[in-house]
Amino acid sequence: MKVIKYPDKKDWHELIKRPAIDEKSIRKIVKPILKKVQEKGDKALRKLTYEYDHVELDHILVNPSEIEAAKKLVKSDLKNAIHQAYENIEKFHTAQRQNTIEIETTAGVICKRKNVPIEKVGLYIPGGSAPLFSTILMLGIPARVAGCKQVIMCTPCNRSGEIVPAILYTADLVGIEMIAKIGGAQAIAAMAFGTKTIPKVDKIFGPGNQFVTAAKQVVSQRGTAIDMPAGPSELAVIADDTAVAEFVAADLLSQAEHGADSQVILITTSEKLLNKVRKEINEQKTELPRKHIVQKSLENARLILVKNIEEAVQLSNFYAPEHLIIAADNEEILAESIVNAGSVFLGNYTPESAGDYASGTNHTLPTYGYARAYSGISLDSFMKRITFQKISEAGLTNLGPSVMHMATAEKLEAHKKAVSIRLKYIQENEKT
């Protein structure tokens, strides 16, 4: 942990620097994988799964009996927890539904905007050390609320060809009908290009390792939309002396356990709190099973002391963190000034892990400073907005001359003609 006291504003840029991501070398590994899947389809998927996941798949798709078996293996405590999370996430994402907008901009000119679900979406769920069934809720529920017609999920299996029961249980719960036992860049390729078994989708969602992330970026340049660019997970905490050091330390550690490259930053106006948090982190970390990961990511942690709470907010906005906790007096008023962040957690009793799992907000959020321009996943991520317009004869008479003047000034005569030919027709019909 680095402690920085009263940094000068001109050093902020250096202070919040994120580690560079070496995309180029990863892409070199990923591109041949994409090519193989594009050319050889399912055959390539089986071969790559054997190479990377060390399993010979007899069937690519999970079958109903596997789902049934999984349902029996998930304990009822966990089922109940998943159900509470499901309900909250569904409530919050249903509240995001937007009505069609319709207005008459000029007499006889009706403009409309309608939200339409993206037809086919693909969800990637990582396997590996932690089985992230919570991400299935975060992606599968809004896909369902949006009304996407086809939802496909890819997730790697273990060497016995099995998927963790909680993943299958949750996928079934959110109504995903097609689950493929494919992981890595090959899964992204399968959903982007389509194979005999796995349909081509319009948009791919979900987190993953650097190969998955690189594959998503490459396919996004070739016609398949992706949810957002991804980087290591981040948490900033703004705290004053009303914050509880034990809680702040626990929050910073909860972020630090995600991965060795996770970023955690404390911005505080209280030197006393800073010292207490540092002490608490060192104590609490010893008990954690993932302490080797925590230890590594803490090397990059920064505990920053600033002059006042306004500066804390400014520095946070400058950093644009994925997650932001505000544990300070008048947190709701401070929150009004937050302009760059993925998701914000207010007060002493709002741990970030509540939003990771069950409070209702989405946990797929912009990292790496992307919060300056990108939003986290919401219902809108699974929809597109189509505009419609209908102009009456009177409407075109009202609007047409302006269109013609502008088209002429832009030297687009055929654009003008498309109006004038109609106005002429209207005038001639009026005469008769």
Add this chain to the structure above:
Amino acid sequence: MKVIKYPDKKDWHELIKRPAIDEKSIRKIVKPILKKVQEKGDKALRKLTYEYDHVELDHILVNPSEIEAAKKLVKSDLKNAIHQAYENIEKFHTAQRQNTIEIETTAGVICKRKNVPIEKVGLYIPGGSAPLFSTILMLGIPARVAGCKQVIMCTPCNRSGEIVPAILYTADLVGIEMIAKIGGAQAIAAMAFGTKTIPKVDKIFGPGNQFVTAAKQVVSQRGTAIDMPAGPSELAVIADDTAVAEFVAADLLSQAEHGADSQVILITTSEKLLNKVRKEINEQKTELPRKHIVQKSLENARLILVKNIEEAVQLSNFYAPEHLIIAADNEEILAESIVNAGSVFLGNYTPESAGDYASGTNHTLPTYGYARAYSGISLDSFMKRITFQKISEAGLTNLGPSVMHMATAEKLEAHKKAVSIRLKYIQENEKT
């Protein structure tokens, strides 16, 4: 123009194929330009502008006297037209404002979603053969309605260092305070990385040639958001025998004049109409000043005869056109079935050029099939959505156990601890 009668569904894929875009070779040209601007800033901008636009700039930014001069040069007819367009575009984009969503998902758990403007945005406006001041309205008005703090515009100047008056007039009208006389990939680099004169922005918008498009794609992989991927402009028309052939022909030609690579497609149930439209196109095109461009893009035009109107809609959805005109009986009912399109124009008196300029809808739309997953520019494109949550002690008591069960199942013990340490504190405080 190719005429295709009653194509088999299995041939649709071939039928609507878009021309491949050679991105790789363009990127090779663009990347060194980006590097120069990133390293040498304004100096590189001046040098590149001399090389590509053949002008030695004495000042990069447009100064107030240039704006004042432009205001006098724009004729009042055009000013009035621009004002009518302005009002309609402002009305439609203001109607897109969304309220903050706030719900209590579980007792004591408040989740909120708030729309916040992107702070700094950059608009690129192409120069060249047609001065696209209409695009300034389409980007500048929603940026203003959203409340973006800084709006920068880049547009190339001519060899005398001048910008077309209508462009300066419109930029001033929408309140753009900083206009740089820089075009091409170097303009995108300047806005993405920042120079001494041009500030670094969070998101870049606007159309451009293949170099601009490639530069936008490259910077989008390096941390600057962009509006959307771009390809040649497109129009599909769905028509039955209630359509007016002269109008349909004029619409197809208005799209064809955009560029030699523009795509125009007629999908009709009426062979009579198809033949009439073909004849009309051949007649009308001879009068057009841009007929050399029109002639080229018509080579790729397709006039497709289908069995019934439902098939026409299906084929259009399969193609996912940027613009779609429905000139057919019951057009509003047919519109309900449109799921993939950028913007839809209904009826015989709704030419696409109305939406290009003045009806109120946005003309920056997804091309190249991206309409399957992307939306056109709207107010949301200039905002991001930040979620907030606040959990009370009672709320955490209600929600906490679920979070802990899920964190344990995902093997993230520090996530669990961030809750348990608080619950313990609450319990201990209750006792005392």
